[in-house]
Amino acid sequence: MPQLGHRLRKLAAAVAAGLARSGLVVFSRKNQQQETAAGGLRVEVDEFDDAAGGIWLHWDVHPSLRKATIEALREQRLDDPVIAATGRIHEQMASTMLCLLGALGYVAEASDDDYRPFAIKVLSAAV
Numbered sequence: 402m403p404q405l406g407h408r409l410r411k412l413a414a415a416v417a418a419g420l421a422r423s424g425l426v427v428f429s430r431k432n433q434q435q436e437t438a439a440g441g442l443r444v445e446v447d448e449f450d451d452a453a454g455g456i457w458l459h460w461d462v463h464p465s466l467r468k469a470t471i472e473a474l475r476e477q478r479l480d481d482p483v484i485a486a487t488g489r490i491h492e493q494m495a496s497t498m499l500c501l502l503g504a505l506g507y508v509a510e511a512s513d514d515d516y517r518p519f520a521i522k523v524l525s526a527a528v
Contacts, residue, residue, distance in 0.1 A: 406448040413446045413456045416523050419505045420458075420498070439463055442498070445520075453514060456523040460494035462487060491519035 421427045426441030445457040461467070466487060473481035495511055498521045502509040512520035 406446075409446050409448055409454075409456055412523065412526055413444050415526065416456060416458070416502070416505075416507060417442075417444045419507075420501060423501050423505070425498075425501070440467075453516075457512070457517055458498055458509075458521040458523065459517070460491055460498070460519065462490055466490075495519045495521055 417427045420442060426439065428441050428443060440461045440463045443459045443461050445459060447454045447457060462470075466483065469483045470487045473479075473484050478484075499509055499511065502521070502523065506526075507523055508525040509521050509523045512518065512522055514520065514522075
């Protein structure tokens with residue numbers, strides 16, 4: 402398992418660097434407060450050797466949009482346009498990340514994990 406974790410972290414770092422060079426703002430837990438003011442790409446490394454394990458990419462919208470969406474859901478305003486807009490943004494950014502990863506030579510797929518909606522799973526390194 403330690404070797405799997407090392408391999409995944411190394412691949413995740415390469416993916417993050419490639420996407421950053423493509424123009425996306427990439428943040429980690431270490432620099433989260435500084436760079437997430439406007440949202441951006443979050444890279445998750447799940448080191449478990451199971452179907453949910455691997456490298457996951459998530460798009461985080463601006464905190465003000467995230468807060469408005471959460472408030473609308475909490476207040477059960479399910480027809481609030483902010484909910485639909487946030488969903489469309491996540492869909493478009495997932496599609497964009499897939500395109501960028503393909504251009505960089507990575508193999509990736511859209512998430513089918515209910516706990517990671519709109520996420521992208523990186524399957525293999527650039528060739």
